[in-house]
Amino acid sequence: MKIKYFMCCQLVAAFFLISCSASRKEILDPVNITENVTGLNYRGSYPKLTDIIHTRLDISFNWDSAYVLGIATIEAKPYFYPSDNLVLDANGFKINSVSLKVKEEKTPLRYTYDGKKLTIKLNKIYTRDQKYLVYIDYVAMPYKLKAGTDIYSEGNRGIYFINKDGKDKTKPRQIWTQGETECNSSWFPTINDPQEKMTQEINLTVADEFVTLSNGSLEYTSMNGDGTRTDSWRQELPHSTYLTMLAVGNFKITRDKWREKEVNYYTEPAFASTAKLVFGKTPEMIEFFSKKLGVDYPWEKYSQIVVRDFVSGAMENTSATVLFDKLNLTEGEYLDENYEDIISHELFHHWFGDLVTAESWANLPLNESFATYGEYLWEEYKYGRETADVKGLEDMLAYLSGSRQKQVDVIRYNYADKEQMFDEVTYQKGGRILHMLRKTVGDEAFFKGLTIYLTRNAYKTAEIADLRMAMEEVSGLDLNWFFNQWFLASGHPLLTIKTGYDFEKKLATINIQQTQNLSTIPLYRIPMFVDIYVNGKVDRKEIVLDKQNQNFSFSYLSQPDLINVDAEKSVLSVKTETKLLSQNVFHYKNGPLFMDRFEALLALQPQKSELFARQIFMSALADSNSTIRQLALGFINNLQPDEKLSVYNQIREMALKDPVSLVRAAAVTVLSKLYADKQNDDVFEKTSKDKAPSVIKATLGARR
Ligand SMILES: [Zn+2]
Numbered sequence: 001m002k003i004k005y006f007m008c009c010q011l012v013a014a015f016f017l018i019s020c021s022a023s024r025k026e027i028l029d030p031v032n033i034t035e036n037v038t039g040l041n042y043r044g045s046y047p048k049l050t051d052i053i054h055t056r057l058d059i060s061f062n063w064d065s066a067y068v069l070g071i072a073t074i075e076a077k078p079y080f081y082p083s084d085n086l087v088l089d090a091n092g093f094k095i096n097s098v099s100l101k102v103k104e105e106k107t108p109l110r111y112t113y114d115g116k117k118l119t120i121k122l123n124k125i126y127t128r129d130q131k132y133l134v135y136i137d138y139v140a141m142p143y144k145l146k147a148g149t150d151i152y153s154e155g156n157r158g159i160y161f162i163n164k165d166g167k168d169k170t171k172p173r174q175i176w177t178q179g180e181t182e183c184n185s186s187w188f189p190t191i192n193d194p195q196e197k198m199t200q201e202i203n204l205t206v207a208d209e210f211v212t213l214s215n216g217s218l219e220y221t222s223m224n225g226d227g228t229r230t231d232s233w234r235q236e237l238p239h240s241t242y243l244t245m246l247a248v249g250n251f252k253i254t255r256d257k258w259r260e261k262e263v264n265y266y267t268e269p270a271f272a273s274t275a276k277l278v279f280g281k282t283p284e285m286i287e288f289f290s291k292k293l294g295v296d297y298p299w300e301k302y303s304q305i306v307v308r309d310f311v312s313g314a315m316e317n318t319s320a321t322v323l324f325d326k327l328n329l330t331e332g333e334y335l336d337e338n339y340e341d342i343i344s345h346e347l348f349h350h351w352f353g354d355l356v357t358a359e360s361w362a363n364l365p366l367n368e369s370f371a372t373y374g375e376y377l378w379e380e381y382k383y384g385r386e387t388a389d390v391k392g393l394e395d396m397l398a399y400l401s402g403s404r405q406k407q408v409d410v411i412r413y414n415y416a417d418k419e420q421m422f423d424e425v426t427y428q429k430g431g432r433i434l435h436m437l438r439k440t441v442g443d444e445a446f447f448k449g450l451t452i453y454l455t456r457n458a459y460k461t462a463e464i465a466d467l468r469m470a471m472e473e474v475s476g477l478d479l480n481w482f483f484n485q486w487f488l489a490s491g492h493p494l495l496t497i498k499t500g501y502d503f504e505k506k507l508a509t510i511n512i513q514q515t516q517n518l519s520t521i522p523l524y525r526i527p528m529f530v531d532i533y534v535n536g537k538v539d540r541k542e543i544v545l546d547k548q549n550q551n552f553s554f555s556y557l558s559q560p561d562l563i564n565v566d567a568e569k570s571v572l573s574v575k576t577e578t579k580l581l582s583q584n585v586f587h588y589k590n591g592p593l594f595m596d597r598f599e600a601l602l603a604l605q606p607q608k609s610e611l612f613a614r615q616i617f618m619s620a621l622a623d624s625n626s627t628i629r630q631l632a633l634g635f636i637n638n639l640q641p642d643e644k645l646s647v648y649n650q651i652r653e654m655a656l657k658d659p660v661s662l663v664r665a666a667a668v669t670v671l672s673k674l675y676a677d678k679q680n681d682d683v684f685e686k687t688s689k690d691k692a693p694s695v696i697k698a699t700l701g702a703r704r
Contacts, residue, residue, distance in 0.1 A: 001180050001368070002313035002345050003422045041414045045195060045360040045463075048079040050086055052198040052241070053131065057188050059246070060205040060228075061175060066161040068140035068187045073101060077131045086120040086134060089185035089192040091158070092145045093118070096137035106135055118189055140187045151186070152419050155311035158186025162249075162308050172268060174249035176307045176322055178315055179242040181361060181418050190241045194357050195461050197238040205230045206248050213247045213266055215239070215318045217300045235318065237299065238459050240357045245317035247305050258283040258297065266305035271328045278329050279304055281340065281382075285347050288381050289374070294451035298355055298458070304343070314342050316349030316371070335661040335692040340382075341375040341391065348374025356454055359461035361418035365410050365487065366462055368422070369430025376431065389569070389594040390627045392435060395428035396572060400492070402428075407490040407520070411464045425490075432572045433486045437471065439570040440482060440527060445475040464488070481525050486572075491521030495545075497577040499563035507553040508532055508560050514548050523548060531567035533590060534560040540567065562586045569595035581607050588616050594625050601631055608638045618647055626660035633666045636674050648675055655683050661692030668695060672702030 056073040076086060095113050099106035100123055110121040118136070126132055140159070147154045155178070162174040177184065182192035190196070202214045208229045216235025223229055233246075251266040254275035263282050265275040282302065290296045299319040310324035323346070327339055352370030372395060380388035402424035408415075410430050415421055438446040453462070453470035468483045496513040510530065514523055525546040532539040534556050543552050562583050566575070579587070584607065588600035601620065607613040618639070620632035633651070636644060655667035668687050671680045680702070688699045 001315050001422065002342050002371075003427075041416070043360065043362050043413050043415060043418070045461075046193045048193070048195055049081070049083065050076050050191065051079045051128075052076045052191055052196055054199045054201070055188070055190065055241075055244075056201040056203075058203045058205075059188075061161075061248070063161065063164045063173070065141070066143045066164055068142070068159060070136075070138050070140060070188055072134075072136045072138065072189050074134045074136070074189070075131055076134065078126050078128045080128055082125050082127045084122045084125045086122060086132075087191075088118045088120070088136075088189040089116065089182070090118045090138065090140075090189040091116055091183075091186045092141050092150060093189070094139040094141065096139070097135075098137075099135045101133040101135040109134070136189050138189065142186045145186060151183070152417060156181075156183045156186075156419070157311075158183035159246075160309070160311070171308055172250050174247070174307055176247040176249075176305075176310070177245050177317075178311050178322070179244055179317065180315060181242060184241055184244055188244070190244075192241065194240045194242060194361070195359050196241050197357070197459060197461075198241065199236055199238050200244060201232065201234045202244075202246060203230050203232045204246060204248065209250065210248050211251045211253065211266070213245075213251075213303055213305055213320050215243070215245060215320050235300065237318075239318040239354055240461075243316070243318045243354055245315075245320050245322065247307060247320070247322065249307070251305065254279075256280065256283055258286040258302065261297070262301040262303075264301070264303050266303060268306070268328060271306070274329055274331060274334065277331065277334055278327060278339070279343065282343065282347065284382075285344055285378055288378065289348060289351065292377065292381070292447060293351055293454060294447065295351060295355070295454045295458075297350060299350060302347070302350070304346070314346050316346045316353055318350070318354045321346040332691045332693055336694045340378065344375045344378035345371045348377075351454055355459065356457040357461045359463050360413075361421050362413045362415070363411055363463045364421045365426045365430040366464060366467065368426045369410070369434055372427045372431030373434040376435065386594045386625055390625070392432065393595065393598065395431050398427075399424045399429040399432065399572070400574065403492065409490050410487045429492075429572065430487075436486065436570050436572060437479075437482065439568055441471060441475045441477065441479075445471070449474040485522040485524050489522045491516055493521075493524045493526065493571070493573040495571075495573050495575045497565050497575055499565065499577075499579070501556070501559040502553070503559070505553075506555060506557055508534075508556050508563055510543070510552040510563060510565060512545055512550050512552075512565070514545070518548070526571055526573075528565070528571055529567040531562075531564040532556070532560050533562040533564070533586065534558060562590065564591065564596070569593055569599070577603075579603055581610050581612055585612050585616055588620075594628070597623065597625070597628055598631075601628070605635070608635075614639055614643060618643065621647060621650055621654065626658070626663050629654070629658065629660075629663050630666050633663070633670050636670055644674070648678065651675070652680070652683050655687055655695075661690070661694050664690065664692065665694040665698040668698040668702055672698075 052074055054075040058071040060069045062069060092115060098109045098111045098120055100109050112119045120134060122132060142157050142159045145151045145157060151157060159177045163171040166173050177187060184190055185192050204212045205228050206212055208227055212231045214233035216233055219232045219234045221229060221231050252269040252272035254265040254272055256263040265279040267275045286297045301319050304321045304323060306323050306325055306327045308325050310322060314321060314323040349371045353367035358364050358366040376388050376391055379391055408425055410425055449471040452473060453467055457466055464487050468479050472479050494515045496515055498511045500509045502509055527544045530541045530543055541554060584600050584603045588597050591597060604613040604616055617632050617635040620628050623629050651667050651670055655664055655671055658664045684699050684702055687695050690696055
């Protein structure tokens with residue numbers, strides 16, 4: 001699931017400005033909220049009493065009352081211990097009948113129902129080798145469930161009827177579902193447990209004007225002769241019950257293909273013309289992830305559907321991802337935001353989440369950290385590391401900003417409610433930890449380890465130790481220390497770094513202190529690279545930080561221009577490092593990564609009274625990275641009058657010609673605010689006709 005959506009550069013820019021206008025300590029001091037108390041509220045995996053093998057649903061809808069009229073035929077067996085009981089989750093149903101089905105014959109079964117749990121007494125005690133078939137005729141009434149009591153919140157209704165009476169002229173009529181976490185039992189009887197994996201068949205009867213979508217393949221369609229049609233969807237591969245979905249509405253299907261498998265995009269007809277633009281990279285993404293992971297996309301097809309009023313950003317229902325209506329994009333809007341991160345996130349879940357599923361909500365990072373890291377991997381492959389590292393920075397900042405309010409373990413067995421697992425610790429911190437794991441064991445071991453993890457646990461569930469053991473098996477290394485400090489603890493390192501040169505001993509020196517509160521946060525073991533720039537060459541050294549206060553030194557006959565600690569810029573931490581102006585200038589000019597230039601600009605900002613610092617910001621207007629160009633535009637106000645004048649024409653050109661629309665928009669704003677005494681109307685005349693809404697909006701603001 002993709003819950004929150006951070007506008008990329010805004011967060012980076014906000015962090016940049018905050019960091020520059022206040023002392024770093026004040027901003028980034030950690031706040032410790034709760035201590036982890038194992039034993040209290042322990043939330044492990046659920047006991048598996050019954051195994052559902054297959055669920056068949058025959059479903060139609062009463063739009064007026066927003067009811068689901070269903071018949072569920074469930075094939076099940078005891079998981080291990082013999083039992084004559086079947087307990088199903090069924091939230092707010094009317095149960096019409098429950099029977100045992102043997103061939104076509106139905107025998108009524110006794111049951112009790114308390115509005116949440118349907119407890120069925122079977123005709124005898126079954127062993128784990130004996131399957132049975134239960135037939136349940138029911139009505140689900142999702143809108144009678146009260147948020148706060150029957151369900152956690154409005155987002156947990158399970159199934160939604162949009163514009164059910166058709167009176168709202170601004171919206172199409174739609175039905176769609178959202179199962180995660182335990183909400184699918186609001187529309188069909190099942191077992192709410194990610195460990196419960198089943199195959200399924202869903203026969204949907206709808207008015208013939210509607211299109212339907214569900215998991216798996218559309219097996220057949222039959223006209224019923226009364227204006228309705230029944231679509232039969234079947235998924236032959238087992239998946240968790242929270243991943244079952246359906247959608248109904250007036251959608252246009254744009255068809256695409258990956259190898260021999262169907263890939264398609266369901267949009268409102270008005271947005272069919274941009275469906276290929278928005279979703280068209282999907283086959284390339286499937287190919288890339290299949291190859292990178294060493295496991296081909298396993299599901300029958302891949303559909304993406306854009307619905308109205310969705311309760312989250314998107315949801316990775318197996319082979320049928322639902323996305324919120326911000327993906328209803330015009331060509332112009334696509335220039336400002338292409339939502340490829342959401343598209344890659346949900347697709348990556350089809351390996352991490354759908355194929356191998358976290359066995360409990362406490363282990364949710366096995367789904368969400370990976371999906372978040374999938375966004376990075378796609379950007380790295382498609383657009384290069386520069387672009388991906390901007391996303392890595394955004395994730396780190398999202399986590400750090402959230403960590404000021406709360407610090408919890410990534411894998412946590414003591415959450416108050418499972419919905420609270422969906423936070424920046426599970427997503428962004430977890431994604432950054434996976435990146436560090438990759439840097440720690442190396443690319444080859446990391447991706448081989450993922451292949452083992454996915455293959456070994458395919459169509460099953462996993463907990464965090466399964467990932468560790470796969471990585472240990474490949475690399476031959478013990479990785480308990482890594483998983484313990486990052487996945488099973490809270491917080492992050494606060495590093496105070498001092499670098500220098502001892503002229504007498506001819507030593508380049510590094511002192512690093514870990515200043516986090518060690519009563520609640522680990523003392524970290526951090527292997528990292530240090531790049532030492534000396535005599536026009538770069539020397540890469542590997543160090544292992546594992547003490548609270550640690551010194552490292554390396555022999556050099558002359559003083560290095562720069563000692564670049566954490567040269568891969570992968571360590572999730574808050575670093576405080578004081579460097580000379582000349583070192584910061586050198587860092588910006590010579591650091592190979594986006595993060596080098598970002599860190600250099602961050603350090604140069606407080607040195608803005610120095611000409612050399614301002615010159616770097618002026619040259620950053622032409623940086624190859626659009627995030628850096630935006631930061632440089634944000635600096636213009638700090639220039640001297642003659643300097644400001646000297647970049648005026650460059651900023652006019654940026655407003656007109658920068659390839660990235662958000663940079664053009666930022667340039668327009670800079671022209672209007674900081675060059676108001678100039679004649680900019682000819683620029684604004686042109687930018688008012690830009691294709692990107694952000695530029696048009698900035699121009700409107702400029703002319704006001
Ligand atoms: Zn997700």
